[in-house]
Amino acid sequence: MFGHVMEDLTPEEIAAASQLYAPLADRVRELVAATVLTEVPAPDVAKAIQLIEEATALLGTKAVEGSFGVRWTPDGKRRTWGNAIVGLRNPIAPPLDIRQRGDLTYADVVIGPQYEGPPTLVHGGIIAAMLDQVLGDAAVNAGVPGMTGTLRIRYNRGTPLGPIRVQSAVDRVEGVKTFVSGQVIVDDAVTVEAEGIFILPKAVRDLGDNPPPGILAPGD
């Protein structure tokens, strides 16, 4: 399917790539936060711009075109390393390390200053994006995956920057629709509630009972 790329990599090669690129994304993430907060004098900002331009040019000498897509190996292992919320290679991603415990899907994450909306609070759109991902992963983990058809969010109170939990669970399944609910939790209090309907797209339904291995599996 479009955007899905098969790669014949061994687990060792995938581990090596993870060890190579995760620190790169981590450093750029730190750079983004430093860019938001720095108060160094103008010559130092100019120097930083030059260094960043050099790094960007270096990384650009060999790169994939377009987007990273979903990479998978013949054993069905899937990598969504470009994903905006969980992508191991994506400095835009907080990133969320989404886990599963029983029926609960959750991520504990520290939200930095680059995600500010109202002063000292997490931007509502960033909250929506994290909930979208975590609710979607609950559907995947329950074996009833789908794309977000509808996502309804109620912001009960501001969510402070810093440590938060985003969690979700499947409520029910009706045909091709999976109904999922979730919350953002700070210090044991729910700040945001969400309900989503995740739909197995017609294009995947049309593949029948045997879609390619990995296409519906959780990414990492």
Ligand SMILES: CCCCCCCCCC(=O)SCCNC(=O)CCNC(=O)[C@H](O)C(C)(C)COP(=O)(O)OP(=O)(O)OC[C@H]1O[C@@H](n2cnc3c(N)ncnc32)[C@H](O)[C@@H]1OP(=O)(O)O
């Ligand atoms: C394959 C899974 C991979 C996991 C990915 C994790 C994703 C992470 C979260 C995301 O960011 S997803 C990106 C944001 N979402 C999108 O871009 C979705 C864009 N919309 C679509 O692709 C299609 O509109 C959609 C797949 C949601 C539905 O298209 P279909 O052609 O499969 O729907 P169809 O018309 O056949 O309707 C099937 C059922 O869903 C219902 N439905 C359709 N669109 C809906 C909608 N938007 N909201 C709620 N229900 C909807 C529809 O009424 C019907 O209900 P019934 O079965 O009861 O008759």
